[in-house]
Amino acid sequence: MLMPILQIHSEDMPAYAIVCGDPARAEKISRKLEQVRELAFSREYRTFVGQYEGVQMAVVSHGVGSPGAAVCFEELIRAGVTTLIRVGTAGSYTAEYPAGSVIVSTAAVRTDGLTRQLVPDGFPAVADIGVTQALIEAARGTGGATVASDAPTAGVTKVGVGITVTLDAFFTGVEEIPHRKYKQAGALAAEMEIAALYIISTLRGARAGAIVAIDGFADSDLAAEYDPHTDAVANAVEHEINTALQALATLARQDQA
Numbered sequence: 001m002l003m004p005i006l007q008i009h010s011e012d013m014p015a016y017a018i019v020c021g022d023p024a025r026a027e028k029i030s031r032k033l034e035q036v037r038e039l040a041f042s043r044e045y046r047t048f049v050g051q052y053e054g055v056q057m058a059v060v061s062h063g064v065g066s067p068g069a070a071v072c073f074e075e076l077i078r079a080g081v082t083t084l085i086r087v088g089t090a091g092s093y094t095a096e097y098p099a100g101s102v103i104v105s106t107a108a109v110r111t112d113g114l115t116r117q118l119v120p121d122g123f124p125a126v127a128d129i130g131v132t133q134a135l136i137e138a139a140r141g142t143g144g145a146t147v148a149s150d151a152p153t154a155g156v157t158k159v160g161v162g163i164t165v166t167l168d169a170f171f172t173g174v175e176e177i178p179h180r181k182y183k184q185a186g187a188l189a190a191e192m193e194i195a196a197l198y199i200i201s202t203l204r205g206a207r208a209g210a211i212v213a214i215d216g217f218a219d220s221d222l223a224a225e226y227d228p229h230t231d232a233v234a235n236a237v238e239h240e241i242n243t244a245l246q247a248l249a250t251l252a253r254q255d256q257a
């Protein structure tokens, strides 16, 4: 069956998928796969399939923002994907995790508009516990610091685990973006799609997790300070890609056992 927006056929889709915002990041991840094929590049959605450690998986870009990403998650699940890991970037809420760190998201605050049109307000956006465990173990085993309080070292990615916030707005308007209260409540970072991924996966019976590379501080003036193109961020993105690939391969092996 052809998925009308992603322009992929369900017959070509494996059960495991990595999703990310940037089509260029999807291409970068695909270069780590064997027997890789590009299936489609439709709108912002670029889809590759290939093998990692013998496990057939897809890598798909979902663009920026929850409504567009939701279309991607829905069509992937309809096409037969049952396990999804988002490999994203996010702004940090804490000096403990500066640019160059990675954070595994256990749950997402729903400050987006999309999920309000899918489920009632109090319904939680939570990661799958098995996917999260696989991500944490892979993140700490592939070069990451082993405890969250470790001081960052050049070339070593610091690994945090906790709640992330999903926003719709990236640049500030005249309204205050609610960073302060979520930061005060203990959220670690802000990005733009994880709540949609968790809610849609829960609704459709798929399992999902997410890891983000920190590219600065979310509550700084992003119009002036946002720079996701530093060596520290590139190092963290490389780390989270390897982490997600490893986690999916582990999950696939567990599923087969």
Ligand SMILES: O=P(O)(O)O[C@H]1O[C@H](CO)[C@@H](O)[C@H]1O
Residues within 6 Å of the ligand: 020, 021, 022, 063, 064, 065, 087, 088, 089, 090, 170, 191, 192, 193
């Ligand atoms: O790097 P990606 O995966 O796109 O994630 C983050 O970066 C984008 C904002 O620049 C948003 O999509 C946000 O969630």
Ligand SMILES: O=c1cc[nH]c(=O)[nH]1
Residues within 6 Å of the ligand: 089, 090, 091, 092, 170, 190, 191, 192, 215, 216, 217, 218, 219, 222
């Ligand atoms: O949504 C995002 C993504 C990266 N960095 C941020 O500060 N916010």
